[in-house]
Structure formats: C-alpha cells, structure tokens
Amino acid sequence: MNPWDEFVSRLAAGATLLSLWGEPERVHLALLDGGAIRHLARDCPDHRYPSLGARFAQAIRLERSARDLYGLDPVGLADRRPWLDHGAAPHAYPFLPVEGEALHQIPVGPVHAGIIEPGHFRFTCDGETVVRLEARLGYVHRGVERLMAGAALAAAAKLAGRISGDSTVAYALAFAQAVEAALGVSPPPRAIWLRAIMAELERLANHLGDIGAICNDGGFSLMLSHCAILRERVLRAADACFGHRLMMDRVVPGGVAVDLASKGISALGALIAELHARFPALVTLYDLTASLQDRTNGTGILHADLARRFGAGGVIGRASGRDFDARRSPGYAPYDALAFTVPVLGEGDVNARIWIRIKEVEQSLGLLRQLLASLPPGAIATDLPSGPAGEGMALVEGFRGDIFLWLAIADGRVRHCHARDPSWLQWPLLEAAIEGNIIADFPLCNKSFNCSYAGHDL
Numbered sequence: 001m002n003p004w005d006e007f008v009s010r011l012a013a014g015a016t017l018l019s020l021w022g023e024p025e026r027v028h029l030a031l032l033d034g035g036a037i038r039h040l041a042r043d044c045p046d047h048r049y050p051s052l053g054a055r056f057a058q059a060i061r062l063e064r065s066a067r068d069l070y071g072l073d074p075v076g077l078a079d080r081r082p083w084l085d086h087g088a089a090p091h092a093y094p095f096l097p098v099e100g101e102a103l104h105q106i107p108v109g110p111v112h113a114g115i116i117e118p119g120h121f122r123f124t125c126d127g128e129t130v131v132r133l134e135a136r137l138g139y140v141h142r143g144v145e146r147l148m149a150g151a152a153l154a155a156a157a158k159l160a161g162r163i164s165g166d167s168t169v170a171y172a173l174a175f176a177q178a179v180e181a182a183l184g185v186s187p188p189p190r191a192i193w194l195r196a197i198m199a200e201l202e203r204l205a206n207h208l209g210d211i212g213a214i215c216n217d218g219g220f221s222l223m224l225s226h227c228a229i230l231r232e233r234v235l236r237a238a239d240a241c242f243g244h245r246l247m248m249d250r251v252v253p254g255g256v257a258v259d260l261a262s263k264g265i266s267a268l269g270a271l272i273a274e275l276h277a278r279f280p281a282l283v284t285l286y287d288l289t290a291s292l293q294d295r296t297n298g299t300g301i302l303h304a305d306l307a308r309r310f311g312a313g314g315v316i317g318r319a320s321g322r323d324f325d326a327r328r329s330p331g332y333a334p335y336d337a338l339a340f341t342v343p344v345l346g347e348g349d350v351n352a353r354i355w356i357r358i359k360e361v362e363q364s365l366g367l368l369r370q371l372l373a374s375l376p377p378g379a380i381a382t383d384l385p386s387g388p389a390g391e392g393m394a395l396v397e398g399f400r401g402d403i404f405l406w407l408a409i410a411d412g413r414v415r416h417c418h419a420r421d422p423s424w425l426q427w428p429l430l431e432a433a434i435e436g437n438i439i440a441d442f443p444l445c446n447k448s449f450n451c452s453y454a455g456h457d458l
C-alpha cells in the first residue's frame with residue numbers, strides 16, 4: 001500500500017483529518033491518529049492527486065482551497081466550484097439546488113449590519129423553516145501563505161498573530177511551537193507558563209463575550225451588558241500584565257516578548273477574585289430566565305456523528321459529545337503539569353454550547369490560579385539558531401478549538417507555512433445545525449458557533 005492510500009485507510013478507520021493543503025506541485029495531508037500527528041507530502045508533478053473529498057466531506061473545502069491557490073486538481077471531487085478565488089467563475093456562483101414545492105430563497109450578506117466580517121448565506125426555506133443553508137466565504141482572503149513565504153521568522157510570527165485577531169495568542173503560540181520543533185529549540189520554563197497565562201486570558205475574554213452575545217441574539221441584552229463588563233475587565237488585566245489588551249506579539253518563537261511583573265500579578269489576582277465573585281450570578285441569571293431557555297434549548301442541534309466525522313474542535317465538538325482538547329491530547333506544556341477538566345455535553349444545541357463556555361470559564365479561572373501559584377523564575381526567551389532548515393508542526397487549543405500549523409524553514413526564513421483554523425471544520429456543521437430551524441433562529445445558531453471568517457479565508 002502506498003503512503004497516500006495508507007493515510008486514507010487510517011482516516012477511514014477513525015483518524016481525524018487535521019488539514020489538507022498545497023504548495024507548488026505538492027499536496028500535504030495531516031491526521032491525528034491515536035493521539036499522534038502524522039504528516040504526509042505527496043508530489044504532484046501533473047498537479048493532480050486522488051481526492052479525499054470524494055469520500056470524506058470534511059476535506060472538500062480544503063481541497064477546493066488548494067485548487068484555487070496552487071492549481072492542484074483533486075481527481076474525483078464532484079464539487080468543482082471555486083472557493084477562495086471569487087474572480088475565477090465567469091458567471092454567478094452556482095449555489096447547490098434544492099427541489100420542492102413552495103420553496104423560496106433568502107440571500108443574506110456578504111455585507112452585514114454592524115462591524116462584522118463578510119460572508120454570504122443562501123437560505124432555502126419552506127415558509128419560516130430552513131430547508132438548506134449554504135455559506136459562501138472567501139471574501140477576506142488575504143494571501144497569508146504567500147505573504148509568509150520568504151519572510152524572516154520574526155516578521156512571519158507577526159503575520160501568524162494576525163490571521164484571526166481574536167485568537168492572536170493561540171496563533172502566535174502555534175507558530176512559535178512549530179518553529180521550535182523545526183529548529184530543535186526549547187523555550188525556558190517561565191516562558192512556557194507565561195504563554196499559558198496569556199492563552200487562558202484570551203479564552204476567558206472570548207468566552208465571556210460569546211456568552212453575552214448569544215444571549216443578546218436570544219433577546220436578552222442584560223446578559224450582554226454584564227458579560228461585556230467582565231470581558232473588559234479581562235482585557236484590562238491582560239494590558240496590565242503584558243502591555244497589550246489582546247496580547248498581540250507577546251508570544252514569539254523561543255519564548256515570550258515581555259515578562260509578568262508584580263503589578264501584573266496583582267492585576268491578575270484581582271481579576272480572578274472578581275470573576276469568581278460575579279460570574280456565578282450571571283450563570284444563575286441565564287439558567288433561570290425561562291424566555292431565554294426557550295430560545296436556546298433544542299435549537300440548532302449538531303448531532304454527535306457529524307461532530308465526530310468532521311473532527312469538530314472546541315466548544316462545537318464538546319457540546320456534541322466529542323471529548324477532545326489539544327491541551328490534553330496530543331498535549332503540550334505546561335498543561336501536562338496542571339489539573340483541569342474538559343467539559344463535554346451531548347445535547348449539541350445552543351444551550352449546550354453556552355454551558356460548555358460557562359464551564360470553560362470556570363476551568364480557565366482554576367488554571368490561572370495554578371499558573372500564578374507555580375510560575376517558575378528565570379529567563380523568558382532563548383535565542384534561535386541562525387540559518388538552519390527544518391519542518392515543524394503544532395496543534396494548539398484556541399478558544400474556538402484546535403489550530404493546526406505546519407511550516408518549513410530554509411536559510412532561517414519561512415519557505416512555506418500553512419495554518420488551519422478550527423472554523424474550516426465548523427462552518428459546514430453550522431449549515432447542518434440550522435436545518436429544520438426557523439430562519440429567525442439563525443443569528444442565535446450562528447453566534448453559538450462563532451466561526452471565524454478571517455481565520456478560515458486566510
């Protein structure tokens with residue numbers, strides 16, 4: 001059996017597709033198999049390779065993207081439509097047809113109300129009930145892989161941290177870990193623990209924001225106001241700790257760019273105490289508001305088999321029974337030395353996705369307490385060797401789920417870098433979750449997923 005067929009057989013046997021990507025005349029495939037990351041590169045001198053998407057739906061969009069970017073043709077893939085390249089189609093984008101009496105279509109976007117990234121949603125409805133949703137994305141494609149190619153490591157690290165701004169710490173961490181793996185570098189222990197503090201602060205800020213925003217889309221703006229205040233507290237604490245509200249450019253290859261001083265430690269302790277005091281009352285408010293529960297319970301159900309097949313990460317997967325967290329498996333320091341629980345529920349609805357976020361807020365507070373209590377002394381960065389070549393991979397748990405990053409280094413610069421946002425595997429599941437719901441519940445379902453446009457479009 002050739003290596004490609006062997007990887008396909010592992011995927012059929014239950015391995016999880018991490019990503020599929022291209023570069024000129026080569027296609028790459030990465031799987032999570034038995035807790036280990038496996039990577040394969042296949043040369044494509046004729047720009048053709050056997051399609052994974054013909055058998056595994058989770059690969060379809062990745063293959064369409066690689067076809068747009070590098071001209072790699074997935075032989076056997078039925079969906080030949082362009083994905084990222086909006087200028088390649090000579091006519092209007094051919095959305096998938098739906099047949100039936102009395103059906104009508106509602107186009108939404110790509111421009112939306114408020115400050116939000118662009119994406120087009122095509123609803124086919126029977127009255128108020130959604131029969132099919134198809135999303136068309138790619139409007140914020142920025143050519144990140146091309147910008148990375150040939151960049152110095154420091155410049156590429158800045159680009160990585162800007163792939164999806166709300167996950168800047170997670171992306172910077174994935175890039176740094178991949179560089180360190182490629183160069184055989186180990187960051188100092190203190191830097192590893194400071195990275196985890198930043199990652200948990202980022203998780204806290206985003207989960208608090210999402211909880212409030214989901215409730216707001218359910219017509220309960222009071223939760224949005226209270227959660228926004230707590231989110232602001234987290235951002236201010238991050239600024240006090242690391243000199244930037246989003247902690248952008250603070251995680252770098254080899255360590256971190258800034259240390260945590262006594263002022264920051266005090267701010268972090270005060271934040272933990274405040275959230276412990278104020279957050280439980282908001283949980284009770286959500287749980288006892290019957291009108292809100294009526295909107296979230298049983299709405300937008302993502303079934304467990306789909307979550308498993310697509311390898312859905314983060315809140316989306318864990319609310320639908322997929323017990324996976326990259327901090328635990330494959331795992332990385334310092335989480336192997338910390339006590340935490342990965343919350344998992346089986347209902348798969350909007351309510352379950354809110355509760356996973358609630359439980360993760362509680363877990364992050366516990367992790368921050370442990371990190372502060374055991375923060376090691378010492379240096380915060382180590383020098384990188386100059387001029388070597390190598391390849392490295394990383395799988396990092398962001399607030400949306402697992403971020404996969406692979407890169408190749410030549411002469412001390414990035415030869416090629418590929419990053420896969422969890423949203424690549426979550427956007428198609430939103431299309432499935434909204435089916436059978438009324439169109440007025442789409443904002444609620446959409447926000448409970450909170451997929452990234454920028455992280456997806458690259």
